[in-house]
Structures are given as structure tokens and as C-alpha cells.
Amino acid sequence: MEERYDPKEVEPKWQKYWAERKLYQTRTGTARKKFYCLEMFPYPSGKIHMGHVRNYAIGDVIARYKKMQGYNVLHPMGWDSFGLPAENAAIKHSVHPSKWTYENISYMKTQLNKLGLSYDWGREVTTCSPAYYRWNQWFFVKMFEQGLAYRKSSYVNWCPSCETVLANEQVIDTRCWRCDSVVVQKELFQWFLKITHYAEELLEGCADLKGWPERVVLMQENWIGKSHGVEVDFRVDGTDDSIRIFTTRPDTLYGATFLCISPPHPIAEKLVNDRSALEGITAHYGKTDEKIGLFTGRYCVNPVNDERIPVYIANFVLMEYGTGAIMSVPAHDQRDFEFAKKYGLEIRTVIESAESGQSRKIPLQSAFEDEGVLVSSGPFSGLKSDEAREKIADYIEQKDLGRKVVNYKLRDWGISRQRYWGTPIPVVYCDKCGIVPVPERDLPVILPEDVRVTGKGGSPLLESSSFINTSCPVCGGPARRETDTMDTFFDSSWYFVAYCFDDSKIDPPAAIRNPESPVHYWMPVDQYIGGVEHAVLHLLYSRFFTRVMRDLGIVGSGEPFANLLTQGMVIKDGAKMSKSKGNVVDPDYLIDRYGSDTSRLFSLFAAPPEKDLDWSDKGVEGAYRFLGRIWGIVHKNLSSLKGVDSWCPAEKDLKDISGAAGSLLRKTHQTIKKVTSDIEREYHFNTAIAALMELANELTGHEPAPGKDLQAFKFSVETALLLLSPFTPHIAEELWTAIGNEPSVSEREWPAWDEDLVREEQVELVIQVNGKLRSKLMIPMGTPEEEIKKIALNDTRTMEFVGPKQVRKVIVARGRLVNIVIG
RNA sequence: GCCGGAGUGGCGGAAUUGGUAGACGCAAGGGACUUAAAAUCCCUCGUCAGAAAUGGCGUACCGGUUCGAGUCCGGUCUCCGGCACCA
Numbered sequence: 001m002e003e004r005y006d007p008k009e010v011e012p013k014w015q016k017y018w019a020e021r022k023l024y025q026t027r028t029g030t031a032r033k034k035f036y037c038l039e040m041f042p043y044p045s046g047k048i049h050m051g052h053v054r055n056y057a058i059g060d061v062i063a064r065y066k067k068m069q070g071y072n073v074l075h076p077m078g079w080d081s082f083g084l085p086a087e088n089a090a091i092k093h094s095v096h097p098s099k100w101t102y103e104n105i106s107y108m109k110t111q112l113n114k115l116g117l118s119y120d121w122g123r124e125v126t127t128c129s130p131a132y133y134r135w136n137q138w139f140f141v142k143m144f145e146q147g148l149a150y151r152k153s154s155y156v157n158w159c160p161s162c163e164t165v166l167a168n169e170q171v172i173d174t175r176c177w178r179c180d181s182v183v184v185q186k187e188l189f190q191w192f193l194k195i196t197h198y199a200e201e202l203l204e205g206c207a208d209l210k211g212w213p214e215r216v217v218l219m220q221e222n223w224i225g226k227s228h229g230v231e232v233d234f235r236v237d238g239t240d241d242s243i244r245i246f247t248t249r250p251d252t253l254y255g256a257t258f259l260c261i262s263p264p265h266p267i268a269e270k271l272v273n274d275r276s277a278l279e280g281i282t283a284h285y286g287k288t289d290e291k292i293g294l295f296t297g298r299y300c301v302n303p304v305n306d307e308r309i310p311v312y313i314a315n316f317v318l319m320e321y322g323t324g325a326i327m328s329v330p331a332h333d334q335r336d337f338e339f340a341k342k343y344g345l346e347i348r349t350v351i352e353s354a355e356s357g358q359s360r361k362i363p364l365q366s367a368f369e370d371e372g373v374l375v376s377s378g379p380f381s382g383l384k385s386d387e388a389r390e391k392i393a394d395y396i397e398q399k400d401l402g403r404k405v406v407n408y409k410l411r412d413w414g415i416s417r418q419r420y421w422g423t424p425i426p427v428v429y430c431d432k433c434g435i436v437p438v439p440e441r442d443l444p445v446i447l448p449e450d451v452r453v454t455g456k457g458g459s460p461l462l463e464s465s466s467f468i469n470t471s472c473p474v475c476g477g478p479a480r481r482e483t484d485t486m487d488t489f490f491d492s493s494w495y496f497v498a499y500c501f502d503d504s505k506i507d508p509p510a511a512i513r514n515p516e517s518p519v520h521y522w523m524p525v526d527q528y529i530g531g532v533e534h535a536v537l538h539l540l541y542s543r544f545f546t547r548v549m550r551d552l553g554i555v556g557s558g559e560p561f562a563n564l565l566t567q568g569m570v571i572k573d574g575a576k577m578s579k580s581k582g583n584v585v586d587p588d589y590l591i592d593r594y595g596s597d598t599s600r601l602f603s604l605f606a607a608p609p610e611k612d613l614d615w616s617d618k619g620v621e622g623a624y625r626f627l628g629r630i631w632g633i634v635h636k637n638l639s640s641l642k643g644v645d646s647w648c649p650a651e652k653d654l655k656d657i658s659g660a661a662g663s664l665l666r667k668t669h670q671t672i673k674k675v676t677s678d679i680e681r682e683y684h685f686n687t688a689i690a691a692l693m694e695l696a697n698e699l700t701g702h703e704p705a706p707g708k709d710l711q712a713f714k715f716s717v718e719t720a721l722l723l724l725s726p727f728t729p730h731i732a733e734e735l736w737t738a739i740g741n742e743p744s745v746s747e748r749e750w751p752a753w754d755e756d757l758v759r760e761e762q763v764e765l766v767i768q769v770n771g772k773l774r775s776k777l778m779i780p781m782g783t784p785e786e787e788i789k790k791i792a793l794n795d796t797r798t799m800e801f802v803g804p805k806q807v808r809k810v811i812v813a814r815g816r817l818v819n820i821v822i823g
Numbered sequence: 824g825c826c827g828g829a830g831u832g833g834c835g836g837a838a839u840u841g842g843u844a845g846a847c848g849c850a851a852g853g854g855a856c857u858u859a860a861a862a863u864c865c866c867u868c869g870u871c872a873g874a875a876a877u878g879g880c881g882u883a884c885c886g887g888u889u890c891g892a893g894u895c896c897g898g899u900c901u902c903c904g905g906c907a908c909c910a
Contacts, residue, residue, distance in 0.1 A: 004862095173906095173907095214827080214828095215826095215827055215828065215904080215905080218826070218827060218905085219826090219827080219904095219905055219906080221826095222825090222826065222827090222905075222906060223905090223906075225906090225909065227909075227910090229910085245910085246909095246910070247910060248909090248910065249910080260910090288907090288908060291908080314908095315908095316908045316910095317908080317910080318908075318909065318910090320909090321909045321910080322909075322910065325910095326910045327910085328910085329910090333910065334824090334908095335908055335910075336910085407909075407910095408909095409906095409909050532904085532905095535905080536905085536906095605835095605836095605847085605848075606835060606836080606848085606849095607835070607836070608836085611829095611836090612903095613835090614834085614835055614836095616834080616835065616848095616849065616850095618834095618848095618849055618850070619834095619835070619848070619849055621849085622848055622849055623848085625848095625863095626848085628862095628863095629863095632863090677839080678839095681839065684839095686835095686836070686837085686847085686848095687836090687837065687838095687846085687847080689847080689848090690836090690837075690846065690847035690848075691846090691847080692847095693847055693848075694846080694847070697847095700864095764843080766842080766843045768842085768843085768890085768891075770890075770891085771842090771889095771890065771891040771892095772891090773843055776843075808890085809890060810890090811842090811890055811891080813841095813842050813891085814842065816842090816843090817842050817843075817891095819842080819890055819891060820890090821890045821891090
């Protein structure tokens with residue numbers, strides 16, 4: 001009677017065993033080399049989805065593999081638990097966000113444990129707990145002290161549905177990243193973090209992100225968006241004022257026929273007498289559908305040729321980039337061109353195509369934006385664009401008309417959110433002392449729980465008088481607390497440092513310039529794994545935050561993540577799995593029906609980790625069948641396997657076992673090599689698993705004779721289980737112990753291969769004639785080239801193709817391929 | 824518009840420095856076992872021709888380099904992702 005594979009029996013048993021022995025607990029500072037393996041922590045939305053299963057399965061394989069290789073592995077997990085969905089749930093179900101969040105955490109934790117993930121739960125972090133967010137506040141105060149956190153009024157992205165501000169990174173295609181509502185511009189006082197202070201460093205650091213996917217690095221570079229140009233002052237005719245513009249094309253300076261300034265530009269009010277007209281155009285600021293301008297009635301003087309050119313207020317000119325004003329060169333900029341056409345302004349060519357000296361005649365159909373040769377540009381005429389850019393920029397600096405500058409698209413990070421469920425910004429407003437940060441000794445500023453979340457009338461904190469009313473830490477007089485909370489991306493910008501502290505004793509100040517701190521031992525993260533949707537948001541914020549922590553002396557380097565793996569989405573029926581599309585597969589159902597080993601195995605086997613994974617119910621069945629086959633192989637031979645020691649002969653001793661056992665042994669060593677190198681090579685788990693399936697196919701047909709053959713067979717079975725254990729830890733553990741070994745298989749050493757046993761005695765020689773495959777035959781490994789040529793030319797099948805034609809050349813490649821060139 | 828990435832059987836995917844295209848799995852078809860079904864096991868499985876042996880064609884398309892190209896180079900098409908009035 002053969003026992004059947006039943007994951008429901010196997011999996012809970014070993015999960016309990018691992019938890020009881022705290023097998024995955026990590027200690028800081030052992031003699032072993034460290035490896036910090038981290039998956040992006042989840043938002044506790046209720047239950048995990050297949051994207052989580054995939055993400056955590058990938059991370060778990062890496063963590064377990066590294067552990068078996070002898071590393072001291074840190075593999076933690078936690079909860080990104082502040083955020084809007086908790087408030088929405090509170091409104092919908094009249095439950096407090098805190099209760100909702102903690103209940104979700106509790107359920108999702110049992111789900112993660114059911115997956116058999118090797119986390120050290122002793123380091124769990126929960127961002128909505130005061131024990132965590134007090135450090136958010138501490139970091140904020142530190143940044144405030146250094147001028148890295150500041151408050152200003154500005155136009156911000158406002159989501160009318162979430163009733164809160166969004167950072168630029170959170171606006172996707174003019175819509176809210178979370179709820180998809182169209183974002184509007186609104187003027188508000190907001191807290192900002194000076195990420196632009198690190199713009200250059202964040203950009204330069206991109207070059208060192210060797211372990212990151214290239215496209216993510218490129219996205220970051222584009223987002224930071226560095227450009228070189230000049231600022232030029234244009235005097236307003238008849239006044240002492242001047243307007244400073246920014247351009248990356250000083251070579252077109254002689255083609256400027258008007259000037260445009262942004263509606264919020266401080267000088268706009270001075271230039272325009274008609275207030276309502278100015279308000280009219282301001283209403284169109286930030287809209288991208290149409291270019292609208294307002295002539296101010298004023299003129300500026302182009303400093304290089306003293307020409308008077310009209311000044312416009314234009315809705316498309318951004319206040320936040322450059323100087324908020326531009327010179328308009330309609331002949332060489334498409335936007336200026338459209339604007340000039342609309343308002344009947346002069347279009348003057350100053351750059352001609354360098355090719356074949358052809359001149360471009362007015363009227364142009366569109367702007368000529370390419371580089372070329374300058375014309376009608378005074379002393380600079382005849383120069384090429386690139387030379388002219390340098391010369392004109394130099395001229396402007398020499399004559400003190402402006403200066404060379406570098407600009408970035410990156411803007412400071414607005415972190416104020418008009419929401420309840422977040423970290424209170426630790427600031428009070430005092431009539432006498434102004435803006436006062438809450439001193440360190442008074443942290444944390446606790447988020448009051450006795451509020452009603454209704455979703456109406458703004459943040460519930462506005463109605464909590466016990467929260468708002470406080471005293472000024474400086475003068476002791478009455479003061480009001482800031483009611484905005486922090487963007488939750490603040491929470492996730494340093495959580496990887498929080499995990500480093502032993503026993504959840506998070507204490508960043510203790511790490512400052514303390515070489516004994518566990519933070520210095522564990523950081524940076526050696527392998528980070530998560531979705532590509534965070535390519536700029538979370539990953540850029542974390543790089544910024546880590547630089548701030550470096551400057552505080554908490555970490556040694558500014559880069560938080562040495563290697564990054566961005567896993568693909570889980571797709572079903574051609575679309576990303578999502579509740580709204582109704583194509584989700586519930587991990588609970590999957591685990592209940594097939595077990596977590598099967599769930600893990602399928603998500604690792606169906607596609608390489610960085611690619612999208614196409615869901616297939618039948619594919620899951622296949623993964624389950626494979627595990628059933630492994631189970632069958634072991635149980636069919638259980639009694640004999642139990643009674644012997646495993647043994648692997650050296651190559652020279654293969655004569656002691658049968659040919660069949662010998663070739664199984666070779667296959668085993670080839671599989672060790674293949675699985676190891678596939679994991680090392682970009683974590684290609686899918687091909688690693690395919691190799692294990694091949695080994696299983698060989699084991700299936702094998703019937704070992706008692707004695708040395710059986711011992712060699714046991715070696716193959718044990719090796720298969722060791723190799724399998726990072727992928728499917730439960731069944732590996734069960735079968736490992738079933739054949740008489742002590743648990744835990746995950747504490748064993750990763751197997752090593754013997755190169756002599758990897759090598760086959762015979763190789764297949766492939767014979768081509770003029771590059772076409774014509775014949776195959778077996779030859780001994782290591783046959784000399786001359787011999788191979790002879791064999792090939794004497795092969796009867798080959799000779800049929802060669803016929804009477806002359807053999808011009810014979811090429812031997814890799815000792816197993818011959819190409820005979822005839823003609 | 825700008826910047827990336829990808830196009831391989833019915834499907835997911837292999838092919839590591841240019842050297843046997845289609846590993847492994849799924850689906851499909853056939854067979855064994857069974858009273859029957861499920862499960863399991865065995866065989867076939869790019870396409871065209873052929874009973875078969877075998878041969879022609881074949882990695883989006885066109886061209887090039889090479890003894891040899893899925894892989895390198897030039898061009899075209901399609902799809903996906905990111906940014907987008909950034910002056």
C-alpha cells in the first residue's frame with residue numbers, strides 16, 4: 001500500500017516544526033558572511049493575492065538558497081499599514097481604521113505562514129504603530145533642522161476624490177495613482193522634503209546601480225531629468241525690472257521673437273493691469289489641451305541684439321521648472337510655433353539644416369528643432385549649433401547678461417496629506433514662535449484613535465480639539481498642531497533599516513556613527529524584490545532617504561539596495577489579475593486544493609521572475625503532478641532507502657556500480673550544476689525547475705539493485721530533495737526525514753557538483769555540410785580535432801551530401817560540431 | 824513626440840561566448856491498466872511532402888556580415904512599458 005501525497009498533512013506539520021524551533025530567526029554579527037534578502041512589504045488590504053505569492057516565493061527561494069550556501073541570512077517581513085484604504089473601509093463599514101488594519105494584518109500573517117516562507121518574525125515592523133512612526137517623526141524633525149523639510153505655498157496636485165494632495169510621482173497620466181480620478185491644481189501650504197538637494201547625487205548614483213534592471217535605472221535618470229542651459233536676463237522696456245528666462249538652446253537666442261511667462265510668476269501682476277484677464281489665464285494654467293496667451297502690453301529687450309519683443313502670459317509655461325519664464329523661438333520650437341501662429345507673431349529662422357546647405361524658406365509648416373548652422377545671428381552666424389551654444393553661453397557670462405545653469409525635472413517631494421490614517425507631522429504652530437518642530441523628548445506625537453472617520457469635511461483630526469490644542473515647546477504659550485499627516489511613502493523609505501535592529505528594538509539614533517550597530521552589519525540590502533510599479537516612487541524616495549540617513553551617520557552608504565529584481569505581473573485571460581476585472585485566483589483556494597508547495601512551484605516555473613506570468617489552472621495541475629511523482633519515487637523505494645547510507649563514488653570508482661546507476665549519477669551532478677548556475681544567473685528558477693523535472697524523469701524509471709547501486713541511488717534522491725528544498729520546502733523536508741535523515745533539510749549545505757561526473761564519456765558529434773545538419777554520431781569525449789575531421793569525412797551519410805564536390809574547408813567547433821564546406 | 828523593452832510550435836516558455844531551434848511543462852491525439860471512470864504509466868506531437876526512411880521550409884518582415892545567425896549589423900512592421908507643454 002502506497003501512501004499518497006497529501007500536502008494538507010505535510011505542510012502544517014513542518015510549518016509548526018520550523019516555528020517552534022525558530023529556525024529562521026536571525027542573529028546579527030556571526031562569523032558568517034551576511035545576506036540581506038528583502039521583498040517589498042505588503043499593504044494589509046485584507047488578504048494576499050497571487051502577486052504577493054509570486055513575490056514572496058521568489059524571495060523565499062533566494063533566502064533559503066543563500067542560507068544553504070552558508071550565509072547569515074536576514075529575511076524579514078512587515079506591514080505598510082498606514083494609508084487610504086483603511087479610511088475607506090472605515091467609512092463603508094463603520095469600523096475604525098486601526099481595527100480594520102490590525103485584523104487584516106493578523107489574517108494575512110497566517111496566510112504568509114501557510115506559504116512556508118522563511119521569515120524572521122522577530123523583526124516584524126508595522127508602520128502604523130507608534131513604535132514605528134515615532135521614528136518617522138524623528139526623521140522629519142532631523143530633516144527640518146537641516147532645512148531638508150520645509151513648508152511653502154504652491155500649486156499642488158489635488159485629488160478631489162481622495163480629498164488630498166498627491167506627489168508628482170503619484171500622478172499617472174493626469175490621474176490619481178490610487179483612484180484614477182483626474183487630478184486638479186490647487187494652491188495650498190504644504191510640507192516638502194528637499195529631494196532636489198540630492199538631485200545630482202541621485203543621478204550620478206544611477207551609474208553604480210549595476211545590480212538593478214537597466215530600464216529601472218533609466219526611468220530614474222529620466223525622472224531626475226538633468227539638462228544644461230543658460231539663464232538670460234531680459235530687461236522690461238521702460239522699467240528697471242528684468243525677466244530671467246531659462247533655455248537649453250542659447251544657439252537660437254537671435255530667433256526669440258517674444259517672451260512668455262507663467263501665470264503664477266510674481267512679475268505677472270506687475271505687468272498686467274487687467275486683473276480679471278490674468279485670473280482668466282490662471283484658470284487655464286496646468287491644462288494641456290490648448291495653448292492660451294495674454295499680451296501684457298509690455299516689451300522686453302533681447303540683450304544680444306537690443307530688439308524689442310512682446311511679453312505674453314502663457315498657460316503652458318510652468319512656474320516650477322527653470323525660472324518660470326521662457327524666450328520663445330517659434331521657428332525652432334514646436335510649442336512656440338503653434339503659439340506664434342495663433343497670435344500672429346513673427347517666426348524667424350536662425351538655424352538652417354547643415355545638410356547640403358539647403359535653406360529653409362518661410363512660411364514653415366512646423367518648427368525646425370534639429371541642430372544646424374546659425375544664420376541671422378550677428379557675429380555667431382555660420383557656427384554649428386553645438387559650437388554656438390558654447391560661444392553664446394560664454395558671451396552671456398562675459399557680458400554679465402546671465403549665466404550657465406543646470407536644471408532638473410525632479411521637484412521637491414510634497415509629503416502633506418489631508419488624511420487621518422497616517423503619521424502626524426510633528427510640528428506645532430505658535431502665534432509667537434511660528435513653526436516649531438516637536439522636540440525629540442515629546443515624540444511620538446500620537447495619532448488619536450477617538451475620532452470618527454466619515455470621509456466628509458476633511459481630516460477628522462481637524463475636529464479633535466484634544467489633538468489640535470497644545471502648548472508651544474519653546475514659549476509654553478497656546479499652540480495648534482499640524483493636522484496633516486505624512487505621505488505613506490515616507491514610512492516605506494527606511495523600513496529596510498528598521499528590520500536591522502535585533503528584537504524589534506528600532507533605534508536609529510543608536511546607529512549614528514556606531515560601528516557595532518546591526519544597521520552597519522546588515523545594510524545595504526543585498527537583494528530586493530518587488531513590482532516594477534515602484535520604479536520611481538518608492539525606489540527613488542528610498543535612495544533619497546538613505547542619503548539623508550548616511551549624512552546623519554546611521555548608514556554607511558547612500559544606496560539602500562545593491563541588487564534589485566523587479567518581478568512581472570500575474571496575468572490571467574490577457575489582463576492583470578485584479579478584483580475589478582474579476583479574474584483573480586484566490587491563494588487561499590489554491591493552497592487548500594493543491595498546497596503551498598504546488599502554488600510556489602507553479603509561480604516559479606511558469607515564467608522567469610522578471611517576466612509577466614500567464615496564469616494557467618492546468619499548469620498548476622502539472623506542478624502538483626510533478627510533486628506527486630517525486631513523492632512516488634521516494635515511497636516506492638522507501639524501505640530500501642531507509643536502510644542504507646547514501647554514497648557517491650568518484651569518477652574512477654564508477655566501475656563499482658552498474659551503467660544505469662552511473663548514468664543516473666552523472667545526471668545528478670549535471671543537475672546540481674544546472675540548478676546552481678540557473679539560480680546564480682539572474683534567478684532563472686523556471687529552467688532550474690525544468691532541470692529537476694528531468695532528473696525526476698530519470699529517477700522514475702530507475703530500479704536500484706541492492707548494495708552500492710542503492711547507495712548511489714540514495715545519493716541521487718537526497719540531492720534532488722536538497723535542490724528542491726528552496727522551492728518546495730515542505731515536501732522536501734517530509735521526504736528528507738522519511739528516508740531516515742534528521743530535520744531540517746534547510747539547514748543542510750547546498751550540494752556541490754563534481755566536474756568529472758558532470759562530463760559525459762561520449763558526446764554527440766554533429767556534422768554539417770555548408771551549415772546544414774546532415775549527420776550525428778557518438779564519439780568519445782575529448783577526441784582530437786584531426787580525428788574528428790577524419791571521422792566526419794568518412795561518415796557515409798555525410799559523404800552522400802558531399803558527393804563529387806570539392807571539400808574546401810572543415811571547421812570543428814567545441815569539439816562536437818563539424819561543418820564541411822563544399823563548393 | 825522622446826526614452827526603453829519584446830516579437831520563437833496550439834499555449835507558457837528553453838536555446839549561457841554566433842555552433843543540433845523548440846529543453847521542461849501544458850493542451851491535443853493514440854495506447855496500457857480498469858466492469859467503468861478517475862488517477863497512474865507508455866507512445867506521438869513546428870510545418871509541408873512521404874507508408875516510412877528521409878527531404879524542403881521554418882525563430883514578425885526585408886536585406887547584410889559569416890563556414891555557420893533566434894543570437895551580430897542596417898532598415899521596416901506590430902505589441903507592451905515609462906515620460907510627456909521640462910523650454
